[in-house]
Amino acid sequence: MKQALDRKSERAESGYRQQPGGPFFSKAPPAVIQRAVHNGTDHGGNYQFDDTACTLTYNQDWYYHFPASMNAAQQTSYMNSAETQVNGVWSRKHKLRPASGACSCNANGVDVDVRLHNHTDPRNGRRGFDVNVEHSGTSGFTNQPVRTVTLGDTHDTPVNLGATTQQRIAHEFGHTLGITDEYVGWAALGLGHSDTSSIMHSGDDVRPRHYQHFADLVSNEVEGCRYRPEGFSSRALVNPVAQLGITSGLTLNNAQFVIDLRLNRRIGNTDILGLATPRAGFEGLMNTATGNFMFGPTFDLSLNRLAHPLYVDVGTGMLFDPEGPGNRPASLNIPFSATVGARWSGFSTGINYTGLIDMLHNAPYTHLVGINLQVDL
Ligand SMILES: [Zn+2]
Known part of the structure; x- marks a missing residue:
């Protein structure tokens, strides 16, 4: 968003005003940098999107707990390896491109830099991940909702999987973004099930599909612009910024035909527990048998990143139905709705149930x- 200011140029300008005799600005005012840096957070980290330099810097803080078997030097070495794995495997693998030529960074795309920041003090509720390093642990495990990563004390070196090797810490980092394993059975429904050299399978390769979360962050920052990872991916993986939904259904009480229109937008980039995307919107619901029309604001949670391509949306709101002809009184309805369906490229379909309670009785x-x-949209 544009109001999410220009922090770099602000800093440069205030530097000039406060220190006119300083070493950098003593001769001439600094060049005008019309640069907008959009700062934000997601479930596990924070980011800065510079829409002039066209870089997205994604940061995560990891708070380590080491086993007693590792001395201070070994701990430092392990953390350095983790940083090298994550930064090296995940940074600058694919550009993010806007769909429209009118959007920022259309010419050269957006570069993504991924940075891991290591800490040995307790996390104490701060954003980031608790990282438990276990002596002789062999498999990694990430619990994204509670932000915990479990690693083995040998994971600072790549794991030998026979045909491939894998930088396991970089693999676990993928889970911190909400990306699921590609080697498990039900992954056959999505992409990557036979892509053994993929980072979310048995290798180290980050594919365009793994950059979708970064594209979603930028799309939410630049109003009206949709960014996608360059190369082969699927729009089914997108967490859309704005959606238009139409539901046609029947009332179970008396089989009257109802049409519901709902427009909603993602609220920020921080999903609840890393899974449920909060959305706010507006809904209009018309009963075609009676002509009654109710409308009002909505609040939804989309669980569309749980198991692609399946999704679950739950929502509520407040729908006002004004007084009708024949002295039909007004009603103020609280809807509870649930939709279960599947997503394809740019759209989704599902079965919806909605219950309505009139607060005015x-x-x-x-x-x-x-x-x-x-x-x-
Ligand atoms: Zn995994």
């Missing part, structure tokens, strides 16, 4: 069941 409790279609 003028309308009966209403159940609706329908078919939902959502389009990414």
Whole structure:
């Protein structure tokens, strides 16, 4: 967002004003840097998107707990290796490109730099991950919702998997972004199941599909611009910024045909527990049998990153239905809705249930069941 200011140029300018005789600005004012840096957070880290330099810097803080078997020098060496693995495997692998020529960084795309920051003090509720290094642990494990990574004390060197080797710490980092394993059975539904050299399978290669989260961060910062990783990926992996949904259904009470329109937008980039994307929007619901029309604000949680291509949306809101002809009284309805479906490229379809409670007690409790279609905007 544009109001998310220009921190770099602000800093440069205040530096000039406060230290006119300083070593850098003593002769001439600094060149005007019209640079907007968008700062934000996601579930596990923070980022800076510079829309002029066209770089996205993604940072994560890791708070290590080492076993007693490792001395201080070994701990430092281990943390340095972790940093090297994550920065090396994940940085600058693919450009992020906007869909429209009018968007920032259209010419050369956005470079992604990934930086791991190591700490040995307790995390104490701060953003970032607890990293438990275990003596003779062999498999890594990441619990993204509670932000914990478990590693073996030998993972500072690549794991030999026979046909391939893997920098396991870099693999676990992928899970901290919410990316799931590609070698497990149900991954056959998505991409990468046979891509053994992929970082989320058995190798070290970061594919364009693994950059979707970074593209989603930038898309949410630049209003009206949709960024995607350059190369082969799938729009089914996108966490869309804005969506338009239409549900057509029947009331279970009296089989009246209802059409519901819902427009919503992602609230920030920080998903709840790394899984549920909060969205705010507006909904209008029309009963075609009676002509009643109710409308109002909505709040939704999308669990569309849980198991691609499946998704679950749950939502509520407040829908006002004004007084109708024949002295039909107004009602103020709280909807509870749940949709389960599947996502493809740029759209999704599912089955929706909605229940409506009238807070004014003028309308009966209403159940609706329908078919939902959502389009990414
Ligand atoms: Zn894994």
